[in-house]
Amino acid sequence: MTMLMLGAPEAAAPADAGDEYEAVEGLDRETIECQRSCEAVAARKTASDYEHIAWAYGVLWSLFAIYGVMLWRRGQRLRGDVDGLKARLDRA
Amino acid sequence: MMARLLPVLLLLVAALIFPLAVEGIFLGVGIERQLGTVQKIFYFHVPLAWIMMLFGVVCGIAAAVQLRRQSRTAEAIAIAAGEMVILAGLGVLITGPIWGHASWGKAWTWDARQISTGLLWLVFVAYVLVRRYGAAGSERLAAALAIFGAVDVPIIYYAVKIWKTTHPSNDVVGSLPPEMWAALWPALGALLATATALVAIRARQELLEMDLDDAWVRAEDLGAAAAGAKGEAT
Numbered sequence: 537m538t539m540l541m542l543g544a545p546e547a548a549a550p551a552d553a554g555d556e557y558e559a560v561e562g563l564d565r566e567t568i569e570c571q572r573s574c575e576a577v578a579a580r581k582t583a584s585d586y587e588h589i590a591w592a593y594g595v596l597w598s599l600f601a602i603y604g605v606m607l608w609r610r611g612q613r614l615r616g617d618v619d620g621l622k623a624r625l626d627r628a
Numbered sequence: 629m630m631a632r633l634l635p636v637l638l639l640l641v642a643a644l645i646f647p648l649a650v651e652g653i654f655l656g657v658g659i660e661r662q663l664g665t666v667q668k669i670f671y672f673h674v675p676l677a678w679i680m681m682l683f684g685v686v687c688g689i690a691a692a693v694q695l696r697r698q699s700r701t702a703e704a705i706a707i708a709a710g711e712m713v714i715l716a717g718l719g720v721l722i723t724g725p726i727w728g729h730a731s732w733g734k735a736w737t738w739d740a741r742q743i744s745t746g747l748l749w750l751v752f753v754a755y756v757l758v759r760r761y762g763a764a765g766s767e768r769l770a771a772a773l774a775i776f777g778a779v780d781v782p783i784i785y786y787a788v789k790i791w792k793t794t795h796p797s798n799d800v801v802g803s804l805p806p807e808m809w810a811a812l813w814p815a816l817g818a819l820l821a822t823a824t825a826l827v828a829i830r831a832r833q834e835l836l837e838m839d840l841d842d843a844w845v846r847a848e849d850l851g852a853a854a855a856g857a858k859g860e861a862t
Contacts, residue, residue, distance in 0.1 A: 581664055581665075584666075585668075585730055588669065588726050588727065589666060589668055589669055592672070592673070592723040592727065593672065595722045595726075596672055596719045599718055599719050599722075600715070600719075603711075603715050607826065607829050607833065610833055614836055614840065617840050621843055621844060621847060624844075
């Protein structure tokens with residue numbers, strides 16, 4: 537189908553099939569297949585690269601977010617401690 | 629007041645710069661010819677390594693000051709910076725192997741920079757553990773660990789010069805084209821502002837915790853004195 541769309545000579549419609557497709561001159565099947573295989577390799581590499589990037593950035597910002605949450609929880613605990621101290625001093 | 633506002637301001641700055649960094653990295657700068665798309669990890673991996681080294685030195689200096697002058701502020705800064713070294717170091721030690729897996733085909737190559745970075749991380753983990761769980765008087769040991777960790781920082785930097793490593797030389801960053809710097813600066817700014825804000829918050833918490841400990845001791849003393857006076861009166 538791709539070949540037909542690109543109008544490779546081998547894939548061109550037979551003469552009696554009407555004028556549906558017109559062959560593109562200067563592109564042979566071998567060149568197109570070579571290009572497609574290069575594109576497939578590049579696409580696989582790019583997909584793998586993006587997967588690695590997503591993991592790296594995800595881990596990085598998760599670490600910062602987790603630390604932020606830990607600091608927030610510590611702040612809450614300290615606030616509770618201050619309240620406890622105030623209550624203690626009021627009782628005294 | 630300023631100490632309370634500083635982290636908020638820094639986090640605001642980071643929130644403003646971060647979208648610029650993402651825009652620069654993914655849309656502004658092209659795909660690097662040799663490493664491909666995965667090279668974009670560089671824009672956070674390298675600043676994170678710089679931040680790890682910066683706070684390693686800050687922790688070492690603050691620990692030395694604390695050791696000499698018994699300064700509470702220095703102690704709080706040392707603890708906060710030590711925790712940031714662990715956080716940033718963990719980020720470096722995770723993002724690095726992810727990048728290495730994609731571009732070298734191997735996550736860990738045991739090169740000198742990786743080993744010295746791993747060592748730095750372990751030293752600061754030890755520092756924080758000693759600070760948190762160490763017995764009375766362990767502050768000196770903790771300070772010595774922090775100073776030792778700070779000494780490891782130049783070793784990480786010069787590791788690629790001294791030994792043969794899979795990491796590129798330090799000159800690579802200096803020779804980056806302007807469009808890569810245009811993406812690197814905002815990434816560094818966003819990460820540095822976030823890291824500094826977190827260190828400032830943590831240092832304030834540590835100071836508050838020390839003051840609270842003192843206040844509790846005084847409150848206990850006051851309570852005991854009040855109970856004693858009541859006993860005498862009856």
